[in-house]
Amino acid sequence: MASELRNRLVLATILGATLFGAPDLSIADAKAADAADKAGTSVPLSAADRSKMRLTVYPGNLAMIAEQRQGNLAAGRQTLKIMDLPQTLLDDSLLIGADETANLQLLSTTEKTNPQSGYALLEQFIGKEVKIRRDDDLINATLIDLDGQALVKTADGVEYVPTQNIVMPVLPDSYTTRPSLDATIRTSAATDHVSLAYLMGGISWQTAYVGHYDSKTGTLDLGARARIVNNSGGDINHASLQLIAGDPNQNSPRPMAKAMRAEMMMSVSADSASGGQAARSKFENFHVYGPYNNLTMKDGDAVTLPLLDNRKINVDREMTFYGNTSMYYSGKGTREDFIRPELQLTLKNDGGTDKQSPWPAGQIRIYANDADGIPVFLGEDRMNLTPAGQKAHLILGQASDITGSRHVVEYDRKARKNLPDEVAATLEWNLKNSGPRDETVTIEETLPANWKIIKESNPHQNLEAGQVKWQIKLPAGKETTLRWSVHSDE
Numbered sequence: 001m002a003s004e005l006r007n008r009l010v011l012a013t014i015l016g017a018t019l020f021g022a023p024d025l026s027i028a029d030a031k032a033a034d035a036a037d038k039a040g041t042s043v044p045l046s047a048a049d050r051s052k053m054r055l056t057v058y059p060g061n062l063a064m065i066a067e068q069r070q071g072n073l074a075a076g077r078q079t080l081k082i083m084d085l086p087q088t089l090l091d092d093s094l095l096i097g098a099d100e101t102a103n104l105q106l107l108s109t110t111e112k113t114n115p116q117s118g119y120a121l122l123e124q125f126i127g128k129e130v131k132i133r134r135d136d137d138l139i140n141a142t143l144i145d146l147d148g149q150a151l152v153k154t155a156d157g158v159e160y161v162p163t164q165n166i167v168m169p170v171l172p173d174s175y176t177t178r179p180s181l182d183a184t185i186r187t188s189a190a191t192d193h194v195s196l197a198y199l200m201g202g203i204s205w206q207t208a209y210v211g212h213y214d215s216k217t218g219t220l221d222l223g224a225r226a227r228i229v230n231n232s233g234g235d236i237n238h239a240s241l242q243l244i245a246g247d248p249n250q251n252s253p254r255p256m257a258k259a260m261r262a263e264m265m266m267s268v269s270a271d272s273a274s275g276g277q278a279a280r281s282k283f284e285n286f287h288v289y290g291p292y293n294n295l296t297m298k299d300g301d302a303v304t305l306p307l308l309d310n311r312k313i314n315v316d317r318e319m320t321f322y323g324n325t326s327m328y329y330s331g332k333g334t335r336e337d338f339i340r341p342e343l344q345l346t347l348k349n350d351g352g353t354d355k356q357s358p359w360p361a362g363q364i365r366i367y368a369n370d371a372d373g374i375p376v377f378l379g380e381d382r383m384n385l386t387p388a389g390q391k392a393h394l395i396l397g398q399a400s401d402i403t404g405s406r407h408v409v410e411y412d413r414k415a416r417k418n419l420p421d422e423v424a425a426t427l428e429w430n431l432k433n434s435g436p437r438d439e440t441v442t443i444e445e446t447l448p449a450n451w452k453i454i455k456e457s458n459p460h461q462n463l464e465a466g467q468v469k470w471q472i473k474l475p476a477g478k479e480t481t482l483r484w485s486v487h488s489d490e
Contacts, residue, residue, distance in 0.1 A: 041077070045069040045194060047084035047237075055203070055239040055295065057228060059246070059361070063203040065239075066196070073098070073191045077107070080194060083180045087233030088202035095197040096183055102191035107184040122146055122166060131167040138167060202232030205243055207307060207362025209383055212375070213345070215317065215368065220347055223310035224362070226278070226289065229302045236297050242290035243278070243307075245360035245385065278307050280357060287358055307360075308352070316346040319399045321429065323406055323445040328425060328486065335407030340398040341441060343379070351388030359386040366396060401435030402474065409483065422489040423451075429482040433474040443482060444469045456484035 052068040098104040123146060131138040141152040149160040205228045212221040226243055278289040297303045319341040327334055349359050365380040379396030386392045410426040433439055447466050460468040474480055
């Protein structure tokens with residue numbers, strides 16, 4: 001892992017300057033120190049020594065922690081015992097540094113150590129005194145070996161006992177409940193802190209949109225919150241949080257830790273820098289939201305924070321029927337009954353106050369007031385990342401007051417020698433509006449290749465190749481019919 005770390009050390013200077021406001025992660029050339037002797041001084045660095053912490057959460061179960069830990073580092077060689085690292089740490093992403101005057105050189109690192117299993121703990125007591133639990137008694141014994149069971153020697157002789165009956169006198173000094181890492185370094189001057197940056201899995205975020213639809217004005221009152229979920233296996237305490245909207249390339253799945261608590265707690269335990277809508281900035285091809293200050297969340301928590309202020313947006317309401325190609329090859333009388341159209345809202349991102357803000361990807365839920373003024377859930381959909389000036393299309397479900405039936409009215413096929421059959425057909429949509437208001441319905445049909453419309457009761461619009469659509473006005477409480485004829489001789 002040491003060679004991989006050295007390849008990342010140049011990036012550490014940039015991370016330190018950006019996240020901590022000073023060049024804390026400047027690293028000198030460490031190649032000459034690879035053969036150094038084992039360090040004689042050990043400096044523990046636990047979570048309690050942390051003085052600064054920034055948590056950056058990306059889409060796709062990826063997060064980055066950049067932190068400073070206070071420690072008295074003298075000039076010379078020493079080993080940093082970095083404790084309380086997350087269970088989902090990507091160990092080959094770790095960066096270590098200090099201020100420039102320390103001229104920190106990384107000599108070597110160990111692999112991260114995971115919390116030890118009970119069997120691994122027992123191995124450290126081979127040849128030592130333990131106790132055996134027998135009913136309500138504890139018997140003195142010496143642990144001789146482990147082989148599925150424990151081989152022990154007591155005053156009565158040597159015997160095998162189940163490992164769960166072994167009682168250890170103490171925990172080994174090396175025991176830790178969280179992963180840790182040892183890093184041997186050399187400094188040319190004393191320093192009082194070390195800076196770390198690393199990637200981890202188990203923390204994710206998504207945008208949670210809430211929209212209130214008013215069909216009379218054709219507007220949607222739209223707002224958004226950020227929902228951050230911590231399944232990293234550890235707690236986050238007093239962190240500065242920033243959220244990244246965008247799509248960083250990732251080549252491997254990110255590790256997840258088993259949540260320690262079954263329930264998900266919803267809370268707002270951090271304040272954004274602006275007090276309402278989160279501050280937004282751009283970094284390379286990403287949009288950055290935050291910082292949110294003093295974020296604290298336990299393992300298993302889901303925290304919601306303000307992201308976008310509510311604003312009214314004009315929307316277009318559409319109901320669309322879709323017809324496939326199979327019926328064009330069917331005979332007369334083929335029909336589909338009680339088809340319901342897809343209900344869709346189309347809205348354009350106006351860019352917000354600065355006319356440049358995108359809508360991050362996330363889940364959107366839409367409500368509307370009933371006749372008594374009480375909100376009713378209409379439906380939900382997935383919002384893709386929508387830049388300013390672009391449109392989002394949201395499917396709410398199927399309309400309840402509009403129904404249709406589709407059938408073949410006429411069908412004629414003539415065989416031709418050495419040529420494709422000549423086919424002519426007439427199809428029909430019967431539409432019914434049982435609702436209290438006039439509607440405009442869209443019908444989209446996909447025609448087989450080389451088929452052409454030769455006659456129709458309403459003019460169509462061409463979409464992509466082979467796709468056409470009609471827009472039909474459908475008065476309240478009325479029925480109407482769309483009929484068209486097609487022909488193919490190719």
